[in-house]
Amino acid sequence: QVQQVQSGAEVRKPGASVKVSCKVSGYTLTELSMHWVRRSPGKGLEWMGGFDPEDGETIYAQKFQGRVTMTEDTSIDTAYMELSSLRSEDTAVYYCASFHGPIRFSFEYWGQGTLVTVSS
């Protein structure tokens, strides 16, 4: 059974950066395609980016390109998402979401979410 445990809530000032972690168990990180999705207050789910197993690359949503970096430390099965130049509109719950296998698939596994609050 796959579990994805995320780091705790964060508060940042506008212009700062935040780094959220997602620790995987049940599979190794190399067996999963890890993505990041956020939900802002009053809005829907928004895909930020992730690993495409068919192209073998990490792809970022155009909206976040230049501001987001997704990395993995496979030695500890932990994925990271860093978002920079934060603004109030980045206040949201951030989720890591993943699937297993070599093709583009649905997100079977989700972390519990990390609340990031951006406020001066």
Place this chain on the structure above:
Amino acid sequence: SFDLTQPPSVSVSPGQTATITCSGDKFDDEYAFWYQQKPGQSPVLVIYQDTKRPSGIPERFSGSNSGNTATLTISGTLAMDEADYYCQAWDRSTVVFGGGTKLTVL
């Protein structure tokens, strides 16, 4: 990338059938996936590859995909099905979510 359009809200009486649609011009080439999200919880996959139910999802949840519209159907809706529902598809290497539909059971 393309858009996926869902109705913002759907209301249904307990025991009746709820139908949530998702329109997008990629659905003749791509699968639809559906997620349920309740307040304060992470999303849960309820339908994958248009029509398949993951293990543990009740049989009252079903999906279809015809032309440009994918549909999530909940038969015999229960109060516990009240939630936000999102469709999702792939556009080559990127992921697209619909805007979400709030299902109210009243």
